Amino acid sequence: MRRDILHPGAGKLKYEIREIVSFARSLEKWRIPIRWENIGDPVKKGEPVAPWIKDIVREKAAEDLSYAYSETEGALGTREFLAEQVNRRPVLEPGSPGTPPEALVEPAKVSGEDILFFNGLGDAVAKVFGFLRREARVLGPSPAYSTLSSAEAAHSGYEHLTYRLDPANNWMPDMEDVELKVRYNDAVAGILLINPDNPTGAVYPVEILRQFVRIAKTYDLFIICDETYANIVYGGEETAALSQVIGEAPGIALRSLSKEVPWPGARCGWAEVYNRHADPSFDAYVRSLLDAKRLEVCSTSLPQLCIPAIMADSRYPGHLARRAAMFARRAEEAYRALWGIPGITIVKPRGALYASAVFDSAALADLRGRSRTLPVKDPSLEDYIREKTRGVAPDKRFVYWLLASTGICVVPLSGFASELPGFRFTLLEHDDATRREIYTAIGEAVRQYLG
């Protein structure tokens, strides 16, 4: 072509969670039944949708207006409902002992104007990063949910800038690393955090959130907080919404119906914008997100219209609590299956729907010149895996052998903008016996692989 038509960020669009699927499918000719532990879809993994939620959706689907476009920003009544929910979040006590009462931070107040709907957070993330000035960088976690890290990398055309989450410290962010990277790189205009986190299952204590806010204020940055899993916190962990700690700094929280209703097929998520008018550049940027959405007319109407009826229903708090308790039990099972195996570290998830395990790099090294493998029934499949694992990242090699040996499909941690070798699996298999069998098989495979 007379012009290079490729976007400079095109090579940065990686989504290992789904890319692994095509590899798993290539094993079909060996008739390996695949157990999908890669994707975070509770419904696909057998969780029934609560009948009362289905009733609400059915009722809404019977109304003609559910088939109409909604306002570009989202259905007004729903945005007002959500704004009221934000405004009801309580004031948090001051953090460290000795903090004077005047340091009490009032939660950010929003109106319906500050809520903006998208076709799922995938769409929100594409807009949030796609309409950011190319030179303005957002520092994000590593490991990171790849939609976020890829979108940031693609918008800039460079590798995603990251701060470290530390598996030896319950996957907490290394706040010194955050501050140094912000201080010495003035291209950083924003900080991204995911709380509760995908892929690590970490939940950040309020004090960590306050530190993020302090850094943002000190260096005049905005904060993006992905709160997809805000209502999936367990094991007595305490955290807060960004709105409760942000004070007067500019920020955006991202929320979604996908995991908590759960209704991932609704493609319905929203941004809560805080302190939009605190900075003219932030204000103009938020306006550009809305203008971008306007070109698409609006986001999916029906799920938006269901939100007030679902979330204000007296059964909703119980629904959330039951699910959180269910994931707490599964997190314990996942943890027990891998804990204590030499050569691998697992941190018990405290929130979200995943567990991540990290190999000691030394443990993954080849055995006296022979690469590590797992037993595979068919010699031609073994040849295929040997061929496919040549030159791939060490954790991906394990993932391929695991697939061929057990049919279990997990995601290599190297697919989550991470240099730590490991893998992520889900807490979603709804059949108790199958899930336990999967976790046991993963544990046995790790032992064998590293043995």
Ligand SMILES: Cc1ncc(COP(=O)(O)O)c(C=O)c1O
């Ligand atoms: C942290 C995080 N953010 C955003 C998303 C995207 O969610 P949605 O279904 O709303 O696009 C996911 C989905 O797994 C996620 O884990």
